[in-house]
Structures are given as C-alpha cells and as structure tokens.
Amino acid sequence: MDVFLQTLVSGVLIGGIYALIGIGMTLIMGVMHIINLAHGQLMMVAMYITFVLYQYLGLDPYVSLFIAMPALFLLGAVIQKLFLNPLLKVDSILPENQVLMTVGIGMVLTEIVRIIFGSDYKSVTTSYSGSVMYLGDIAFNTPMVVAFGIALALTAGLFYFLLRTDLGKSVRATAQNKEAARLMGVNAERITVLTFGIGAGLVAAAGTLLLPIFYLFPDIGGHFTLKAFVITILGGLGSTVGAIFGGVVLGIAESFGATYLSMDLKDVVGMVIFLLVLIFLPGGLKRLTKI
Amino acid sequence: MKRLLTMTLACAVGLAMLSFLGCSSEQKTEKAEKAEKAVVAAPAGDTVTVGIILPLSGGQAKFGEVEKKSFDMALDEINTAGGINGKKLVFMYEDDTGRPDVGRSAAEKLINKDKVVMLGGGYSSSVTFAVAGVAQQNRLPFLINTGSADKITEQGWEYIFRLNPPASEYPKAVESFLTEVVKPKSAAILFENSNFGTSSSKEFNETCQRLGIEVVLLEGYEHGGVDFKPLLVKVKEKNPDIVYMVSYLMDASLLMKQSKELQIMPKAFIGGGAGFTLPEFIENTGSAGNAVFSATLWYQTLPYPGAKEYYDKFVKLYDGPTEYHGAEAYAAAFVIADTLKRAKSFSAEDIRQALAETDMTTVFGPVKFKAYDTKTNQNDVATYMVQWIDGNLELVWPETHASKKYMYPIDWAAMWGK
C-alpha cells in the first residue's frame, strides 16, 4: 500500500511541475495555434537566470521568481514580435513554418547559453533543497509541494485574468476568432505578443521552481518541450484548468508506469497516452469532464 | 525551367568549389601543417602529432575537461623534458560531443586529414567503440584511457590498446569488500540506460549470482529524469542489503537525495564509479551523499610514483580537485610519449609494436598490455573502493592502501535524521 501511495504522491507532485510547464504552452497553443517547440528552451533560459542570480548575488530561487518571470515575459514578447508575427505575412508552402521557426529559436537559445556557460551541469543547492515532510511513511518533498501550490495559484490567477479582465477577454476573443476580434477593435497583434510573453513567463516559473530540486545544462529544454505539448494535448488546447489536469495525469501515469512497468518505460507510457488522446479523444481529457 | 537551370548551375559551382578546395587542400593542409609546425615547433624544428578524442561539449564535457587538463599538464612536462627524442609532441584535440557518429567523423578527420601518428582519449563507451572501429580499420594505434565497455578489447583488434580496466572489472575491489565485510544476501542494481551503465550492471549482476547474492531488482532508467521515487520506492519495498548504482553525476546526486527522502536504509550504497567520485557529487547531495561507497580505479594516496604530485599539481594549476579520470589521461599521455620514444619510426606498425611492448609505471599504476580471458591488449589494473567520509573522498579498500578506515556499519537514521 505504501508503494502505491508513495507512487501516487510522487506522481501528483511532479504533475504540479508539469502543469506549470504546460500552462504556458496551452495559452500559446490555444490563442495562437502555434506549437511552440522552443518552450523547454525558454524554461532553460529562466533556469540559467535563476542560477546566475543565485550564484553571483546569492538570491534565493523563490525571490528570483520575481526577476525570471518578467525577464522571460520580455524575451517571449520579443520573440513573438520579431520572429513569429512577421511570419503571418509570409506566404509559405507549409503553414507549419511558425512551428519550424520555434525549432530554430530553440536551437539558437540553446547554443547561445552553451557558448556563455559551457555544457557543464550546474545545480543550485539551497537549504531546503532536500527538505521533506512526512505523512506516516509517505514522503512529500517540500520544494515540490511549494511548486504545486504556486502552480495552482498561477492557474487561478490566469483564470481570473482571462475571465474577468478586459485584456483577458480580448485574449479569449483572439483565441476564438482572430478576424472577428480584429473587427471588434482588438489589436490582435499586440494580444499575441502579450500572450506569448505570459506563456514564457509561466514556464519561467516552472524552471525557477524546478531548479532547487533538479539541475541544468543547455540541452535540458528539449525534454521538457516534449512534456509541455503532451500536457497541453492531454488537458485540452487552451484550457488552463486542463493544463493542471493534464500535468497531474501525466505525472501520475509516468510514476505508475515507472513503478509497475519499468523506470525505462516511464516516457513511453506518457507518449502512448498522448498518442491515444490525440487520436481518439480530440479536445483532450477535459472533454470527459466537461470543465 | 530557367530556375532549374540556375539552380543546377549553382549546385555545380558549389561542388566545383568544393572539389577545388579539396584538391588544393591536400597541398594546402600540408603547407598549413608545416606553417603550424613552424610556429609551435621547438628549435629542433620538428613535431609529432597525436590525435586525442574527448567529449569537450555536451553532457560528458565535465569529464572531458578534467582529462584534457591532465593531458595538457602531461604534455607540458613531456616537452619540457625534451619531447620525443628532441621532437616536440603535439596533442590535437577533437571534440566528440559525446556522440559516436561525431566521434567517428573526428577520428576520420584526424587520421585522413591531419595524419596523426596515433590516437588517444576515448571517454564514453559508445564513442570509444565507434572510434576504435575506425582506428582498427585504418590500422592506426589507438590508446584508450577511459572507454570501458568490455566488448572493445574483446574483438581481437591488434591496433586497439586499453589503459583502463573493462567495465566488468570496476567492482573487483567491491567484490572482496562485500564478501569480507558486508556479506549481503540481497542486492538492488540501478543503472543509467547507457553503454557504460548497461554493461557494468550486467557484469555486476553476474558477480552477484556468483557470490550467491540475490538480485531483487535490476532496473535501468533514462538519463534526465526529475523524479526517481517510483524506482526507489521499489527498492525500499524489496529492502535489499546493498544498493548498487551505475550513474553519471547528476543522476547519482538525485538518486542519493531521493533515497534519503524515502529513508531507504540498506547496509550500504555503492556506486559503480563515474558520477560517484566527482567532488560535485558531495556538493550536490550534502549529507545524503555521506557514507556512500564507490568503486574507483585510482586515488591520490596510492603508492604509485608521482600520484600525489600529480594530484597536488593539478589542484594548484587548475584550482580544483581531480580524480581517476584525470589520472587515466595523465598516465595515458606518458604512455604515448614512452611509446613514441621507443618506436623505431612513426609508422603505424612500429608504433603498434612499441605500444605492445610497453612496460612502465605511471601515476595510474603499472602499465603492460596483455591478453587474458577473452581480451587482448588490455592493461590489467587493480581496482579500489572509496567512501565519502565527512565530505571527503577517502580510499577505504583494500585496507592495505586505505587512507582512512571505512565507515561500516552505517547508522543512517542518526546521520540523516528525520
């Protein structure tokens, strides 16, 4: 029973981190219908910012959150404005050229970081990195619990933003129909810049929160990009609550896969579920729950 | 139609340029090489170039860097002491980025374009294996100093020599420690799903069967995971006497940290080399890494001539500690120099001959290539066991060489608290 419970707890907690990664992607995919294959690389940049702040200024990662998120917001906005929006005016054979652009952006980000920091592994070990809470025999890693809480808080915040503020409503309008939104006086271009910025800011939070319990190197991004779109598809495009749901489902699925199948097959389990949902459940798991 | 024409023309021009580059480069590279030689050469005016293939970028760059520094340090000493019979020794480094296909291309380039007299280096098992194939086919001697998959020296390749022991022998010292001290009944083996991880874990699994230790869990994992708890929770459930892990640095750290979180308390945690002996391991893990054992091939207090001096000089020069990988590289550099000095000429055959006749002592211990079991041209090396005691890596086994008495049995509960 302990094995089962501990696996479940691990899965849910890692799901919180996954959700944070996915929530930014779901916003980007939902509004702009762009699959952002540089998502993990943006997270990597945020992690390096956090790392530098910690290493040279001694800033706690949780404090860095307030620097890394705005910084990535800016980076995301710049990427959207300079590299993605211009593509809307380009007539290309493949409508997917925006996706391919993000591949290029991801490569460039990775290589710039590699030239600056080298490909060494870096890590940040804080006093609370290994701190654990116990409930009976079940261990809860404290930084992961915190990350989970922040994931929930950010989701709630985003939910409020999208539902209650004028700007948020414009974002939703743009997501539903760009042309119509434009006719209603929404500056669609600015909205996409804003959305990509917010998406990047959110994944920055994921990176910063992950750093105390993980490590980083320039190539770390690709792995998490894959996770991000798996989560987004699982949760349903553009659904913020769906991202939490998708993240936790992926976390649990991987954990159980690792415990009851093999640690080797953890990622296979995630990919297979992803493929099944993509093919048989378009719209993601949220269709089942009607959230 | 016209477009097609221009296109093809463009291709043609590009190719023509390339072929021009190619044919002129033959002469050019020679010229350039000479020019290069002229710049770097000692007054004697001649150099001998050896190609060294190491991971200088990518995930294994950490180890590659330690090895490159050690090679550089040795090179400096060799040339200061007169080089190769008056000729200056040059190491030409190529980055394999940790990928076998890149390593192969690098070897091709060193052999065919740069015309090196022999190859050295070889960090990861897959890269080394791929490079060894190229070297053997081109009949150019290759001295491996780290790549440890058993297969490499089991092919009967006469041009491939290995300074370090094969992966299966890394835990030799661990074996005697287990039979004499721990006497475990059960073991869990966790390994990274890489060439080194797979082959070492396979071998250790066989060792356990031979010793009558029940292997309750043998499981690989993908590098780069955040959460090892689903794996560790199984370890905890099976409650083995020892946990043996083959991991690179970061996974090693995470495994120990998360083992502490789950309060897994076997009689001993033993690492299979690689990630468990780096100073970063204890930095990352803190108290979770304390009392962890690891197989190793070298320690600075071993009674080999120059071992301590190498360690101290390295620390002084590069402001950071070194470990067995560095010692392997440093020793390899001296073996290369010794071979080239003894070789009748710099032809591949003469160098191979000289390499085969090597019989010297290095900081890494005695070096002599022989055939034993199914292996050929393999240096037979003694192995050791280290343990992290109070934040320091100490040699604990065999006891005759120990720098400190091993810490066993281990009171995890007291050390970790809850």
Place this chain on the structure above:
Amino acid sequence: MKNRSWAQLIAPLILLAFPLFVDSDYYRHVVIMALMWVVIGSSWNLLAGFTGQVSFGHAIFFGIGAYSAGLLKMHLGLSPWWGMLLGGPMAMAIGFVIGWICFRLRGPYFALATIAVGEIFHLLFKYFNNFTGGMEGILIIQTFRSKLPYYFLALGLAGACVLTIILVMRSKWGYYFISIREDQDAAESMGISAFRYKSLSLMISSFFTGLAGAFYMNYMAFIDPEVVYSLHYISIMAILVGIIGGVGTIWGPAVGAFIMVLVQETFRSSIFGLAPDWVSEAHALVFGVLVMFVILFMANGVVGDWKKITHLFTGKKQAPSTNGSAA
C-alpha cells in the same frame, strides 16, 4: 526543355567526377554525408513539401533501415549489405502502419503525433536491449577501406531518390500529392483518397529514408538508438535541410543538404583552422540562425526563392512569382 535536360546532366557529372579530382578521404567523407542527407531531406520533402504532411519522425525510418542491417549482422551473422535490400521495405512497412495510425490527424497534430511515435521507437529500441543490443550499440567493420565504393553508392542512392521523386511528381501521384497539400477537402471532392495517397507518399518517403539508414550502418559502422532515432539530430535535421534548401521543390533538399553539411564541417574545423577555436563551438548556433533567417526572409528556401536572391544582387525588382508549382 532543352535547358532542363542539359542542366540535369551537369550536376551528376560533376558529382561523378568529384572523386577523380579529390583524393582526400576527408573531403570525400564530407560529400558522402551530404549525399546521404540529400536522400533523407528529399524523402522528407516528398511527404512534407509536396504532400503537406510535416513529419517530425523521419528518424524512425532511418533507424529501422539502420537496424535492419545491424540486426541481420548481430543475430544472423549476415553481411549488413543485405540490409540495403531489407532496410527500405522494412521502413516502408513501418511507414504504412504509422500512416494508418497518424493520418487521421491533420496539420500540426500530425506533426505532434510523429514526434511521439519517434520517441516511442527510440525508447523501445533502448529498452529491448536483448534484441537490439540497446545502448551497447551494434558495431561492424567496414567492408572497404577506400571511400570510393561508399561514395558511388551514396551518389547512386541520392540519384535514385531524386529521380524517383521527379518521376512521381510528373505523374498522377504528383498531382494528387500537391492537391492534398493545397486543400485536403477539395482533393477528396476531386476523387482523391487523401488517406491512400498520403500513405503512398509516406511509403516512398520512408523507403528511401530506410535505405539511407541501411547505408549509414554500412558506412558509419556503428549505431545505437541515440544515434539513429535521435529527434534532434535526424528528424529535425531532415526538416531543417528541407527548409533551408526549399520545401516543395525538387532540388531544394539536395542543396539544403550540402549547405547543412558544409556549414557544419567548416565551423566544426574552425573555418579550416583559420578562425579561433571557439568558432568550432558555434556551428550549431550558425545553423540555427541560418534556419531562422531562411524562414523569415526566404520562406521557400534557397531554391524556391532563388530569383529573390539573384535579384538581390543584380538589383532588379522582384517580379511576382508565377511558377510556384513544382510539377
């Protein structure tokens, strides 16, 4: 018509003559790699550029081809050259199955599905190490020490691949492929089974990619799952080769392959040793920047936007393109 046949003779002739002028094994090696990428890039382009189905999973077929050759050697002790016969059909069969699963999806969802399938193959080939050799990989000793046989084999493969694509694109299939790319619904209403013709396109594409994989096993002599099933170094590279050269053009991927390999090799050797060492670390960066540049300013790649490029130099104003089609 005259111009075309004349131009098409030139390129193969120069490639045929290349090893006569260049006897450096290193430069031959570079061109062999470029030719291999011509095959992979062109195959990808048939599916993505002409049929509109962007695959992020061409490493699957490359890997199947390579392992067909490698496993024959490992389990049956057969020469891996037999893999050149088996690799193509095996990859084609796998391509058919993957198409059957993934062609239910359109556009970017198809792309995502291929990433997932690619990763599943990668991980499973690692996991079943008793059968595949896992991460210990498969190593053979090359049959020939000379580069020449490999050079001409690669040239033959590239030629066969490009020629097949030219012929296909001039036939009914070619018209159907492009129709599907342009508008799948319209194509269906024109009597075109999108599913069937997408599958055909994928099968031709995977066949040649599989052949390239089998060639890789024979030539590079070492494979493991990380090498041949790499998302980054095979699947994405195939895409970038296509994009740089020109998606949806016959010769684009060929040009893209040469550009990619040349950029990689020149930078990896620090521009032939003329530039400082750190330049060698920048090769991936340069390539990434090149990709971004091409997508932004030359959406149809070097070949597709050739006019634009030449006009940039001659200073002519660009005429509106009237020949965007490839057939």
Place this chain on the structure above:
Amino acid sequence: MSFFEAIDITKHFGGLAAVNDLGFEVRQGEIFGLIGPNGSGKTTVFNLINGYYPLTGGNILFEGRQINGLPTWKICKLGIGRTFQVVKPLRRMTVLENVTASAFNHTGDLKVAKAKAEEVLDFCRLGHKKDFLASGLTIGDRKRLEIARSLATSPKLLLLDETMAGLTPQEQGEGVELIRKVRDSGVTIIIVEHIMRVIMNLCDRIMCISYGMKLAEGLPEEVANNQDVVEAYLGKE
C-alpha cells in the same frame, strides 16, 4: 429506379437537427434547384450527399446504389462532383494543373488527363488563363475554376453550391449560360443558389427548405408563389 434519391435524411450536430427527415428525388438530365433562407441547411445537404458528413439517419441512393457511408472520394468516383460555396482553389498550382489533377479521376495517363483538362477549360472559357496560378485569379474565374475542376472528374451529377454569389450581373449571365451548357452535355445538376433570378431562369424543378425541413417542391413558379416559402423568406406578417 430513380437517378438520385434522398430518403428521409437527417443530420444532428450535437442536439441540433440541421437536416430533418428530408426526402427528394432528382431525375436524370434536369437542373434541380435547392433554395432556402440562410442557415436552412442547404450546404449541409450537399455535405451529406458528398459524404463529407456522415448521416445521422436516412439513406441516399445514386443510380440505385446506396452511397451514404462511402468516403467523399469514392462518391466522386461514382460520378457525383461538387463545387464549394467558399471556393477552394489549389492555390500554388496553375489553373491547368488544378483541372488536370481532377481529370485523373478516370485515367492514370498524364497526356489523357491534360487533354481532358484543356477541353474542360475551353468549355468553361478559362483556356486563356490556364498557366495562371490559381491564387492569382479573380473571384469570377475562381468560381469557373471550381466548376471546371468538378466537371473534369466527368460527373453524372454535379452539385453547385452558390456559384453565382459575389459575381457581377454580366458574370452571372455567363454563369447561367455555362451551367446550361453543362446540362446540355448530359450532366444532371443540383444547384444551391440565393439569387432568385438565376434559379427561376435555370431550374426545371425547385425545392425550398427551412430549418432542414422541406417547405415546398415543384416547378419554379409554384414554389415561388407558395405561401410558406414567401413567409420563410420574408418572415410572417
């Protein structure tokens, strides 16, 4: 055996019935008009005949053979061509290539297909623009291209979806003439159209639907004067 027959066809989207128990018959060689207010389900009917949507209920028979459940391309092969209300030119192909692609419907030979395409283009008076890229055509020419492309599949039954919308009166006149010519060449036509002048001019029989249900069917004048039809268009007074 009737040429074409829709028997009680029904289509639900979610809970909404877009087409409800609709039945009608089309005779060989006639031009059959389908009219109705906006959103009455005309295009949906085409999408059902054409196999783009699966039926919720009912049956569709073509030359005595049940065609519902068949994929779109197979229905086309059997001899039902269609045009789209929102034209779908294959933008990066020339006009000739567009039509050639669909002329491959009954042949595998490029020469035969090309000849057929040229013939159809001349028939549709697009011959002089055959080397234009489809993306560069005017809206009128795009509509012609739609018709040419569907004609090139050699259909026995042609579904024309608002081919006149957005055209100038002159172009409309040419369109009417073209459609007549098509019918005279032996093709049966079902036409959805908003412009009453065109419908009254062209059609042998008309059916009017509203909310997916049949309001009236018969000769053009009968339907035009039907009280329900007038109400549906103008609203009840």
